[in-house]
Amino acid sequence: MADELLTVAEMGRADRAAMAAGVPGTVLMERAGAAVAAAALARWSPRPVAVLCGPGNNGGDGFVAARLLAERGWPVRLALLGEVGALRGDAAWAASGWTAAPERPVERLETGVLDGAGLVIDALFGAGLSRPLTGPAADLVMEVGRRGLPVLAVDVPSGVRGDDGAVLGCAPRADLTVTFHRRKPAHVLLPGRLLCGEVVLADIGIPDGVVEAIAPRTWENGPRLWGARYPWPRPEGHKYSRGHALVSGGAVMTGAARLAARAALRAGAGLVTIAVPPETVTLYALSLPSAIVLPAPDGAAFEALLDDPRRNAVLLGPGAGAGEALATRVLAALARDRSGVLDADVFTSFAGGLEPLALRLHDRWVLTPHDGEFDRLFGPLPGSRLDRARAAARACGAVVLLKGADTVVAHPDGRATVTTNAPPDLATAGSGDVLAGLIVGLLAQGMDGFDAACAGAWLHGEAGSTVGPGLIAEDLPEALPAVLRRLKAGADA
Numbered sequence: 001m002a003d004e005l006l007t008v009a010e011m012g013r014a015d016r017a018a019m020a021a022g023v024p025g026t027v028l029m030e031r032a033g034a035a036v037a038a039a040a041l042a043r044w045s046p047r048p049v050a051v052l053c054g055p056g057n058n059g060g061d062g063f064v065a066a067r068l069l070a071e072r073g074w075p076v077r078l079a080l081l082g083e084v085g086a087l088r089g090d091a092a093w094a095a096s097g098w099t100a101a102p103e104r105p106v107e108r109l110e111t112g113v114l115d116g117a118g119l120v121i122d123a124l125f126g127a128g129l130s131r132p133l134t135g136p137a138a139d140l141v142m143e144v145g146r147r148g149l150p151v152l153a154v155d156v157p158s159g160v161r162g163d164d165g166a167v168l169g170c171a172p173r174a175d176l177t178v179t180f181h182r183r184k185p186a187h188v189l190l191p192g193r194l195l196c197g198e199v200v201l202a203d204i205g206i207p208d209g210v211v212e213a214i215a216p217r218t219w220e221n222g223p224r225l226w227g228a229r230y231p232w233p234r235p236e237g238h239k240y241s242r243g244h245a246l247v248s249g250g251a252v253m254t255g256a257a258r259l260a261a262r263a264a265l266r267a268g269a270g271l272v273t274i275a276v277p278p279e280t281v282t283l284y285a286l287s288l289p290s291a292i293v294l295p296a297p298d299g300a301a302f303e304a305l306l307d308d309p310r311r312n313a314v315l316l317g318p319g320a321g322a323g324e325a326l327a328t329r330v331l332a333a334l335a336r337d338r339s340g341v342l343d344a345d346v347f348t349s350f351a352g353g354l355e356p357l358a359l360r361l362h363d364r365w366v367l368t369p370h371d372g373e374f375d376r377l378f379g380p381l382p383g384s385r386l387d388r389a390r391a392a393a394r395a396c397g398a399v400v401l402l403k404g405a406d407t408v409v410a411h412p413d414g415r416a417t418v419t420t421n422a423p424p425d426l427a428t429a430g431s432g433d434v435l436a437g438l439i440v441g442l443l444a445q446g447m448d449g450f451d452a453a454c455a456g457a458w459l460h461g462e463a464g465s466t467v468g469p470g471l472i473a474e475d476l477p478e479a480l481p482a483v484l485r486r487l488k489a490g491a492d493a
């Protein structure tokens with residue numbers, strides 16, 4: 001499946017470009033409807049179908065699918081929101097193909113159309129959804145849910161907004177969603193992703209050059225985006241050529257930096273130094289034999305460690321304790337030519353204002369807030385998670401990774417990815433510390449900020465899926481070798 005995600009506006013441009021290149025709209029619609037019918041035939045045994053059509057081109061796709069399933073002998077009932085006479089353009093053409101047979105009526109959109117149905121094809125609204133579902137459309141969607149009927153959604157489940165996956169009013173929970181040419185953000189962002197079921201991407205004959213011309217800025221995260229630049233160890237390499245991460249460890253919440261350091265080592269950093277309060281050296285050293293544990297009693301001692309240019313990537317925040325001392329360490333790291341990750345308590349330490357950070361940050365730094373930390377640092381920004389992460393990255397000049405079940409990574413230049421492989425088992429204490437450690441480990445090996453954030457988020461999700469139920473944060477670094485072995489086998493192929 002292609003990784004690009006097209007906004008509704010970009011998809012509109014793709015449709016128009018295809019038509020300008022000589023592919024008529026009716027041909028695109030015929031192929032879209034045929035893909036829907038084919039998906040129904042592939043997934044379900046022959047059964048009575050209720051096709052719910054809306055007043056636009058999404059409804060047009062429904063008319064085509066209805067005709068093709070009826071031609072295959074499936075009992076099909078079709079109901080339309082509005083009047084056939086009010087349909088325009090390609091949708092009117094598609095409706096005429098259905099009504100050409102006198103035994104195929106167009107029913108009013110009322111719940112009775114569901115009687116006897118073993119499958120619902122939801123072709124009410126797709127890209128054109130412009131306001132919340134109300135009236136008969138909402139009634140039908142609610143009734144489909146009450147009856148527990150299987151649903152095949154055309155493009156998106158009706159009520160789900162294509163650009164952000166938000167539900168306007170209500171939307172059905174589909175078993176299968178057939179979308180066209182490229183997926184939209186709604187197929188990967190929550191709650192939309194959870195309502196789509198399985199997503200099938202259908203080729204409707206829009207030439208590939210069209211996507212290149214549109215140059216989309218959003219992708220589903222995966223190794224195809226960054227795998228070619230993954231920093232695998234080289235035969236002629238040695239530990240000093242694999243980077244040296246410096247992790248700042250706290251006095252009380254010592255687990256956070258230990259988890260992060262272990263993840264940085266597993267991600268392949270040649271060396272990891274943890275700078276810790278002197279009274280905790282033994283504790284850190286005993287639990288992490290492969291890390292270098294050095295005492296840093298104060299800010300000056302930490303700066304002395306930073307001054308060694310071989311320590312090329314820095315992690316600040318996990319378990320650090322919010323306040324002036326942490327803020328000073330962050331500004332000291334940013335004053336030097338380093339890359340790094342800012343996480344956890346850093347966001348509280350700079351909650352008063354972004355300016356001191358924004359003045360010094362650049363795109364070899366990655367900020368990894370969850371939603372609460374994000375709002376603390378950037379304020380309550382409007383829009384989808386994609387919009388908000390992009391605006392934050394632009395505002396601070398660094399890569400922003402907004403954590404969650406649909407983690408977004410955004411670069412200040414507007415590129416963004418959505419990560420879809422993270423299981424809910426990752427919602428456990430310390431799992432974010434492991435993510436921060438993975439990213440700093442990759443930065444230490446020379447990956448750029450965007451690649452390191454994307455690769456880190458993806459590896460984190462894969463490690464989480466490998467462990468599955470019962471996962472605790474300690475398991476994640478240990479799951480990494482198997483994940484990396486699989487990644488390497490794919491990358492080498």
Ligand SMILES: NC(=O)C1=CN([C@@H]2O[C@H](COP(=O)(O)OP(=O)(O)OC[C@H]3O[C@@H](n4cnc5c(N)ncnc54)[C@H](O)[C@@H]3O)[C@@H](O)[C@H]2O)[C@@H](O)CC1
Nearest residue numbers: 015028029032056057058125126127128129130131132155
């Ligand atoms: N040539 C094309 O443009 C193609 C379009 N395709 C299909 O066309 C769809 C987009 O078609 P449209 O742009 O016509 O949009 P839709 O069919 O999604 O809906 C547009 C219509 O619904 C109305 N509407 C929006 N929200 C409403 C609400 N909550 N309650 C009542 N009415 C509402 C709008 O005023 C408009 O009349 C895609 O999702 C896809 O399924 C496919 O056939 C592929 C080719």
Ligand SMILES: Nc1ncnc2c1ncn2[C@@H]1O[C@H](COP(=O)(O)OP(=O)(O)O)[C@@H](O)[C@H]1O
Nearest residue numbers: 403404405422423424426427429430431432433
């Ligand atoms: N429901 C979920 N599904 C998938 N991943 C999740 C979910 N909830 C949280 N996560 C992931 O778990 C990690 C939690 O990080 P964080 O909130 O910083 O926890 P901690 O500070 O305890 O380490 C993040 O990577 C986040 O994306």
Ligand SMILES: [K+]
Nearest residue numbers: 125154156158
């Ligand atoms: K739909």
